[in-house]
Amino acid sequence: MNFQEEVQKFIQEHFQNTLPTIALDLVIFGFHENQLKVLLLRWKGGDYWMLPGGRVYKKEDVDDAATRILRERTKLEMLFLQQFHVFGKLNRSSYFSAQETYKLLGIENLYSPDFRDVSVGYYALVEYTKVNPVADNFSDECRWWSIDELPCLLFDHNDIIRVALKTLRRQLSYQPVGYNLLPEIFSMTDLQSLYETILGRQLDRRNFYKQMMTYGILELSESSPKIASRKTPYLYRFKKERYEQLLDDEELTIG
Amino acid sequence: MNFQEEVQKFIQEHFQNTLPTIALDLVIFGFHENQLKVLLLRWKGGDYWMLPGGRVYKKEDVDDAATRILRERTKLEMLFLQQFHVFGKLNRSSYFSAQETYKLLGIENLYSPDFRDVSVGYYALVEYTKVNPVADNFSDECRWWSIDELPCLLFDHNDIIRVALKTLRRQLSYQPVGYNLLPEIFSMTDLQSLYETILGRQLDRRNFYKQMMTYGILELSESSPKIASRKTPYLYRFKKERYEQLLDDEELTIG
Numbered sequence: 001m002n003f004q005e006e007v008q009k010f011i012q013e014h015f016q017n018t019l020p021t022i023a024l025d026l027v028i029f030g031f032h033e034n035q036l037k038v039l040l041l042r043w044k045g046g047d048y049w050m051l052p053g054g055r056v057y058k059k060e061d062v063d064d065a066a067t068r069i070l071r072e073r074t075k076l077e078m079l080f081l082q083q084f085h086v087f088g089k090l091n092r093s094s095y096f097s098a099q100e101t102y103k104l105l106g107i108e109n110l111y112s113p114d115f116r117d118v119s120v121g122y123y124a125l126v127e128y129t130k131v132n133p134v135a136d137n138f139s140d141e142c143r144w145w146s147i148d149e150l151p152c153l154l155f156d157h158n159d160i161i162r163v164a165l166k167t168l169r170r171q172l173s174y175q176p177v178g179y180n181l182l183p184e185i186f187s188m189t190d191l192q193s194l195y196e197t198i199l200g201r202q203l204d205r206r207n208f209y210k211q212m213m214t215y216g217i218l219e220l221s222e223s224s225p226k227i228a229s230r231k232t233p234y235l236y237r238f239k240k241e242r243y244e245q246l247l248d249d250e251e252l253t254i255g
Numbered sequence: 256m257n258f259q260e261e262v263q264k265f266i267q268e269h270f271q272n273t274l275p276t277i278a279l280d281l282v283i284f285g286f287h288e289n290q291l292k293v294l295l296l297r298w299k300g301g302d303y304w305m306l307p308g309g310r311v312y313k314k315e316d317v318d319d320a321a322t323r324i325l326r327e328r329t330k331l332e333m334l335f336l337q338q339f340h341v342f343g344k345l346n347r348s349s350y351f352s353a354q355e356t357y358k359l360l361g362i363e364n365l366y367s368p369d370f371r372d373v374s375v376g377y378y379a380l381v382e383y384t385k386v387n388p389v390a391d392n393f394s395d396e397c398r399w400w401s402i403d404e405l406p407c408l409l410f411d412h413n414d415i416i417r418v419a420l421k422t423l424r425r426q427l428s429y430q431p432v433g434y435n436l437l438p439e440i441f442s443m444t445d446l447q448s449l450y451e452t453i454l455g456r457q458l459d460r461r462n463f464y465k466q467m468m469t470y471g472i473l474e475l476s477e478s479s480p481k482i483a484s485r486k487t488p489y490l491y492r493f494k495k496e497r498y499e500q501l502l503d504d505e506e507l508t509i510g
Contacts, residue, residue, distance in 0.1 A: 021274045022373060062343025062373055083341055086375050088317025118277060118317055120341050 003044060007107050007138060018055035023117040024066050025053040025087070025157065027164035028074065030128035031181040035146045036197050037128065038161060039073060040153070041139040048104050050154040051161070052142070053119070066122045073134055073142060080125040080180040084167040085160075087119040092156040101154050119156075123164040125180035169199055179238045185221045187233040188212070217243045258299060262362050262393060273310035278372040279321050280308040280342070280412065282419035283329065285383035286436040290401045291452050292383065293416060294328060295408070296394040303359050305409040306416070307397070308374070321377045328389055328397060335380040335435040339422040340415075342374040347411040356409050374411075378419040380435035424454055434493045440476045442488040443467070472498045 001009070028039040040049045052073045056065040063083065070079055093101060102111035133142040145151070147165065150158060171177060177198070178191050192208050212218055217239050224235035256264070283294040295304045307328045311320040318338065325334055348356060357366035388397040400406070402420065405413060426432060432453070433446050447463050467473055472494050479490035 019276045019371070019373070021276050056343070056373075058369070058371070059345055061345050062341060086317060086338055086341055088311070088375070090314055090316050114313070116274070116313070118274070118311075120343070 004106055004109070007105075008110060010137065011107075011110060014055060018057055021116065021118055022056055022062070023053055023119045024056065024062070024069060025051045025119045025121050025160050026066065026070055026073070027051060027121065027123040027161050028070065028131075029123060029125050029164075029168065029181065030131060030144060031194055031197065032128040032144070034193055034197055035148070036165075037144040037146050038150075039131075039133055039142060040145050040150075041135060042141040042143075043105055043154075044138055044140050045106065046104060048154055049145075049151050051157045052136070062120060066120075070122075070124050072136070074124075074126055074131045075134060076126060076130060081122055082124075083120060083122050085121045085163050087121060087156055087160060089156070090116070092117075092119070094156050094158055095152045096154065104154070119160070121160050121164060123168060125168075125177065127180060127183060129183060165198075172198060179217075179243050185223060185235050185237055187235055189233060191236070215242075259361055259364070263365060265392065266362075266365060269310060273312055276371065276373055277311055277317070278308055278374045279311065279317070279324060280306045280374045280376050280415050281321065281325055281328070282306060282376065282378040282416050283325065283386075284378060284380050284419075284423065284436065285386060285399060286449055286452065287383040287399070289448055289452055290403070291420075292399040292401050293405075294386075294388055294397060295400050295405075296390060297396040297398075298360055298409075299393055299395050300361065301359060303409055304400075304406050306412045307391070317375060321375075325377075325379050327391070329379075329381055329386045330389060331381060331385060336377055337379075338375060338377050340376045340418050342376055342411055342415060344411070345371070347372075347374070349411050349413055350407045351409065359409070374415070376415050376419060378423060380423075380432065382435060382438060384438060420453075427453060434472075434498050440478060440490050440492055442490055444488060446491070470497075 026039075030037045030039070039052060041052055042049050052069065054065065054069040054072075056062050060068075063081075066081055066083070067079075070081055071077065091098070096104060098113075098115075099108070099111050102108045128144070133144070135142040147161065150161065152158065153161075168177065172195060178186075178194055181194055182190060188209060191212065192203060192205065195208065196203055218236045219239050221235040221237045225232045228234045281294075285292045285294070294307060296307055297304050307324065309320065309324040309327075311317050315323075318336075321336055321338070322334075325336055326332065346353070351359060353368075353370075354363070354366050357363045383399070388399070390397040402416065405416065407413065408416075423432065427450060433441075433449055436449055437445060443464060446467065447458060447460065450463065451458055473491045474494050476490040476492045480487045483489045
């Protein structure tokens, strides 16, 4: 069975077991070296990139399907995952037409002008160092891309990332987002740098410190120096219970 | 053709022309006598209430379908309409099982345990006095209900309203919401009262005034008194362009 036949067989079987018309796309954010990154897949045998995604089994909650797909690509449990937008345009191709896309993917025989998927977008926040990105059956590669250097993605996936980033920025104002993106122990400078990277602008150091303390989600780590200096700053960890209470209040999902 | 046959015929035809598995539900908010209200439909021949909703035609954008459904129920153009959440649980029945629901609706012969809809929730803000609620083919009545006095709705529609209200409350903090819910001319007290009703708590009068002025979206109406008193307060109108610019920045839909 060649690749095209294999894809065709998989897709036909998978479509029989999953809901029609609905696909999920996942924007998985990580933070490394002061850059915000997303996980992308490269389709087998080409140089075309796309978001990880999947479909919903007939007897599966939509949110559970998103959690499952996220686990498959990251091999992590306990992840921050949130539904953020439905992408429901009739034409969801930004750079290539639907027909061109099928051709680029080497599956033009599967193309039908009547086929249509509405995509439910989810975004996830994961700790960069803990993730071992896993390609799926149809990808040669799964790796991090800096959001400032994204290639032209298939379908409307650049749009999906843009809206996910906008949502993340907006949520920073009423929600502590750092917990899932930072290592367990971090300095206030690390945390501020994360916020600045997401927001794309500088923040005032004293106001930032005050805002974080108001949330009541930080405590000094036992490995923190007793007296801080520029070279050995105070080290913090998140108070998990308080953080999760804040998440609950906003009804966020921890997978 | 009796009612049940008519419903069956309509549903079968409608399903052939629309996307499978996806339904839309609309939470249409209005504001009247210091109460936040939502539009509900009463199914023909019974006392069971639900949200207005519909399906997406095969060649129609999902957002366009929501706009169309909103127009059909309110007969208004130019409405504030925003997608807010996907309700994708396998079991979307809060008070009655799916089978019971079909029975209550008098369409038990249409029930199938394999049928499933994922609902995309939209909320709309409309000016109460301008709306003439229109029932659909399968409803005896379409009318306003105060959100404090909702009956037990069919499916998961109480949940959908709860999440819509939560979204509306959250958006108040970064967005001027009053434009679509108030009449053209209003006092600062009217506007504050709207905010207090949505938030479910009292606000400080001076801070509220300051915040509204910071948005830069209000101007004095020509019908405002030159010097205000308690009985004849200043009257404002929204600056439409500035308001829409703020909407654009947050990518909201005006249908």
